[in-house]
Amino acid sequence: MKILVMVKRVSDPNVLIRVNADNSDVDLNNVKMAINPFCEIAIEEAVRLKEAGIATEIVALAIGASQSQEQLRTALAIGADRALLIESDTALEPLIVSKLAAKVIEEEQPGLVLLGKQSIDTDNGQTGQMLASITGWSQGTFVSKLEVSGDKINLTREVDSGLQSISLNLPSVITCDLRLNEPRYASLPNIMKAKRKPLVTKTAEEYGVDLTPRIKTLMVETPDVRQGGEILSSVEELVEKLKTEKGVI
Incomplete structure (x- = not known):
């Protein structure tokens, strides 16, 4: 069985994110980038299925900027056999990403598609559900354990x-x-081997999908700084403060 794993390039989870001065978008200049953590879990699970003799080939797919090659090489180092990058100069919405992935599924004919439940940049959590709807395939979301048995997956x-x-x-x-698994680190020998594994690059326009955005970002704002709490001595004091200071009751 061939497994298709989707990989997304996002800012490193440990990096402090800032907003542009004009509040138009997130400032990613000189920001360290990485594989989306949930996508990394998907890659690890695919590799484990191959090690168990269930999967015969793992194809890593990224849809985004040309720099996503870095994340695909990491996926190859972890254990993917080959990679495909669909390049786009602009950030694509989940529906468009799903339509492009569906085109790849038509070409590759995998038996299973694995992807993260959401990406840590936009937190939409929509691509998997949309992809299942477009392909007409069964879907399992927010999976913390899986087992393939014949033509079924539990x-x-x-x-x-x-x-x-x-x-x-x-x-x-x-x-x-x-909680599905704990992703492994790519070893140095596997990182070197990944450089020789196939990585094909295509443009989003080649797939004949309408790339026109349907969502417009009006403004991006930094969350309010969380204020310190206060310890109260009684329920009565709490109720009084909620009435007089906060005006919530």
């Missing part, structure tokens, strides 16, 4: 009420949650 999902166990028919689109 999943444990993290939902508001706890955990949910479901069984899906393959092919399927799976979005990976934080």
Whole structure:
């Protein structure tokens, strides 16, 4: 079974993000970039399935700037067999990304698609669901455990009420949650080998998908600084402050 893993380039989770002076966007100048942490979990799970003899090939897919080659090389170093980059000069919305990924699925014919449950930059959490809808495949979201058995995949999902166990028919689109696994570090020998693995680059325009944005960003603002708390001696004092100082009751 071939597995397609989607990879997104985002700012490093440890970097402090700033907003442009004109509040038009996030300032990414000289910011360290990395693989989206949830995408890294998806790559790790694909590699584990291959090590278990379930997957025969892992294809890493990135849709975005040309610099995403760096993240694809990391995916190759972790264990992907080859990579495809669909270049776009502008940031693409989840629906457009899903349509482009669906075109790649038509070409590659994978049996399973793995991607992170969300990206840490926009936090939309939409691409997996949209991709499943476009392809007509079964979908499992927020997955913390999975097991492939024949033509079915058994999943444990993290939902508001706890955990949910479901069984899906393959092919399927799976979005990976934080507790699915612990991603490995790419070793130096594998980093060197990754440089020789195939990485194909295409443009988004080649796929015949309408790239016109449907969402317009009006303003980006830095969150308010959290104020310090106050320890009160009684419930009565709390109620009084909520009435007189905060005006919430």
